[in-house]
Amino acid sequence: MTVTSPVNTPKSPAAAVYLLPxxxxxxxxxRETGLVAVAIVIGLLSGLLVATISYLSQATHSFLFDIPLDAHLSATGVISWQRTLxxxxxxxxxxxxVARFFAKRVKGQQLAxxxxxxxxxxxxxxxxGSLLISLQTLLSNGFGGSVxxxxxxxxxxxxxSSHFGQRLAARRNDMRLLVAYGAAGAISAAFSAPLAGAFYAFEVVLGAxxxxGLVPVIASAVTAWLVARHLTHQSFLMVPGFPSPVSVEMVGQSAVIGVLCAxxxxxxxxxxxxxERCFxxxxIFKGTLRPVLGGALLGSLALLTPTVLGAGHGAMQILLVSNxxxxxxxxxxxxxxxxxxVSLGSGFRGxxxxxxxxxxxxLGQLYSIVVTSFxxxxxxxxGTAAIAALAAFGTGVLGAPFSMVCLALEITGDFSVTVGAVVASSVCALIVRELFGYSFATWRFHLRGEVIRGPQDVGWVRQLSATSLMRTDFESALSTMPIAEAQKTFSPAQVRQIVLRDPKGAYAGIVTSADLYSTAAQDDQTDDQTLATLARQTNEFLLPSASIRDIMKMFARSEADALAVIDRxxxxxxxxVVSESHVLRTYGEELERRNEELFFR
Known part of the structure; x- marks a missing residue:
């Protein structure tokens, strides 16, 4: 029998994504070589996109602030005060x-x-939604936002990458890998640092x-780096002076820098x-004045020093070599x-x-100057202190120590300088995790009420709810039913628990088969007693939307073997009815399957 494939038909009526052959x-x-081939294509596209957006940003700076096309905004001190403000x-x-115009067009979409x-x-x-976020980021940076x-x-x-994966009908874990390929290519092309881009994908986007995923992530990062290097001609960061020799003093001071950066x-x-809370x-006008006020405050700060404008690429290099x-x-x-x-809090994207x-x-330069005086x-x-602090501060904000160490190596081209970066990053990561517990991205999720602490796949946990785990073929009875009648109606070999309902139809607790028949063994006079006298968990129940983690917490708190699910x-x-044994077995099976998908294809 021949099975036809819907080459040019959507996967579902609601999805307008057409599948590839x-x-x-x-x-x-x-085939793993298939993922590598896809990663190379994603790397090519990532390099082109990064180079294009970078050029558009430079051109916007040149036009709006009247500076040379090849000049960095944060390193230009000849901008008129009118433009600066x-x-x-x-x-x-x-x-x-832009936000008001596109609000209805992206309404209902996940702007993740x-x-x-x-x-x-x-x-x-x-x-x-992603195009809107990218456009807002470009506009924010182009108009001088400190992002x-x-x-x-x-x-x-x-x-x-995600859209390409949807066209390939990729599995859930492969979709996550494809997103990581795009992120690796983006960071690799942005900093001319393929190792940093690869580790960024693992630490920040995949979480493992x-x-x-090693070979395809590396393939995407290297391909994007090669494309961007020929289009943007990025160079190493110039570090002043000779690097400090590796010694006990050097390691100790790097640890101190890590503490300060944390x-x-x-x-x-x-x-x-x-x-963000202040803005x-x-x-007023439903908050549309927030970015306007933020831009005015940013312009006022820029009147004091232009280094606050833009991301700060030019300012970093000038301050490193100007003593x-x-x-x-x-x-x-x-x-x-x-x-x-101010920029991020008021609504500038970046x-x-x-x-x-x-x-x-x-901060590293400041540390060196202060300590040198004593x-x-x-x-x-x-230079050594600056690179160590650069890696440490980036680790504290991003939560990616390996990425920052590789970045320090790749942007300087000096392996000896990165020894301090390793120590400082490790110390900073430890302190931030211990005292704060979040990176910048996960901190923003926390402020929005999300419970995720990283990129690890926890979405499947939310899919396992009480609705998907419950059994609907449960035995029920009125709470006013006499115990003797219930003993005749329900067989102990077939019924483990009975869900009670009051005369109005509301949930009134659970009676286990053991409790029902142990009562008969203890007292033969059960004609006047009702099931309500045996009810347990009368005020402990689950709602249909309860996640599997909430269900397990409820079981631990109630010490019950089964819980009822109510509508509202x-x-x-x-x-x-949800049983504890079924929940634990399902959770264990799903967790094992996700781990297998993560480490094996």
């Missing part, structure tokens, strides 16, 4: 208009980033290192949350923190990736 889908689903404010107006999509939605990203383009790079590259990164994340109190004073470094750090918090690198580099013989060189808390009509 069946031969290609089967090749990708069944007005352009970010106008950018806030544009962002408000790559991390949230992999954690909750099996790697599925909204096409139009990085890395969030936009990752969003659009991961979105195309897998042998099945507290500073926590301060930045808390400042962004505080800024949310502005309800700045401690006062200049201190004020720049404070102003950059404030600018990033991320803290590069801002954290800039803040870390400045202990000139053992103080770290400014105000109606309390029993619609099913």
């Amino acid at each position: 069946a031969e290609l889908r089967n090749y990708v689903r069944n 007005l352009i970010p404010t106008i950018g806030g107006v544009v962002l408000a208009v 980033d790559a991390i949230e999509a992999n954690a909750l939605y099996g790697g599925r990203l909204s096409f139009r 990085g383009l890395e969030a936009g790079y990752t969003q659009i590259c991961s979105m195309f 290192y897998t042998s099945a 507290f500073a990164s926590i301060l930045v994340m808390v400042a962004v949350a505080f800024s 949310q109190r502005i309800s 700045p004073t401690w006062l200049l470094l201190t004020t720049t750090i404070l102003f950059k923190m404030a600018a990033s918090a 991320g803290l990736f590069f801002a954290s690198l800039l803040l870390g580099a400045l 202990l000139p013989g053992i103080a770290l060189q400014p 808390s105000d109606h309390r009509a029993a619609i099913g």
